[in-house]
Amino acid sequence: MSCNPFDPNLSEWNNSYNRSIIVVVDRGHAFPKYVGANNTPKNFNLFRIDGYLIVAGNKCDYLLIGCTDKTARFIELKGSDLEHAALQIINSINQLSVQIADYTLHARIVMNKTPTTKLLGTNYKKLHAFLKGRIVVRTKQMDENI
Numbered sequence: 001m002s003c004n005p006f007d008p009n010l011s012e013w014n015n016s017y018n019r020s021i022i023v024v025v026d027r028g029h030a031f032p033k034y035v036g037a038n039n040t041p042k043n044f045n046l047f048r049i050d051g052y053l054i055v056a057g058n059k060c061d062y063l064l065i066g067c068t069d070k071t072a073r074f075i076e077l078k079g080s081d082l083e084h085a086a087l088q089i090i091n092s093i094n095q096l097s098v099q100i101a102d103y104t105l106h107a108r109i110v111m112n113k114t115p116t117t118k119l120l121g122t123n124y125k126k127l128h129a130f131l132k133g134r135i136v137v138r139t140k141q142m143d144e145n146i
Contacts, residue, residue, distance in 0.1 A: 003045055003067035005099040006053060018043045022146070024062050024075055032077045032110035032139075036064065036146035043067040044146070049074075054095050060088040063096070065103065066146065072103040073146070080113035082137065083121035090127050107135040110142045 018041060024034040038044065047053055047063040060076040074092055078085040089107045093100075107127055120128075128135050136142065 060092045073106045086123035
């Protein structure tokens with residue numbers, strides 16, 4: 001079962017999965033890495049946002065859509081700039097809001113380095129409030145049950 005709320009012609013980075021592990025990592029890098037454990041037989045679609053769904057401006061890297069539970073996980077793999085990562089996810093949500101209006105939104109930020117400051121910036125706070133806390137930040141690798 002595929003769940004593609006976007007133009008089907010943009011299928012170059014649209015992969016359907018029902019396998020037990022979904023790994024998201026930028027080509028040629030071991031970290032940062034997102035690992036979703038699909039412990040039940042759910043279907044997911046993984047979209048490359050940067051350069052495919054959105055070609056201009058600040059945008060995050062990936063979008064993992066849960067077909068069964070209608071979830072949308074915006075995934076940003078980042079060096080150490082948490083504030084910029086939050087901005088990229090905010091912009092991606094804004095640009096794709098019509099297509100994902102029926103989905104429960106989540107943000108996942110996986111950083112290669114620990115953020116240099118412990119202070120949370122305006123973009124992070126705005127994203128956290130908008131998503132009602134459905135944001136998770138990890139360093140190096142994020143593992144979660146999806």
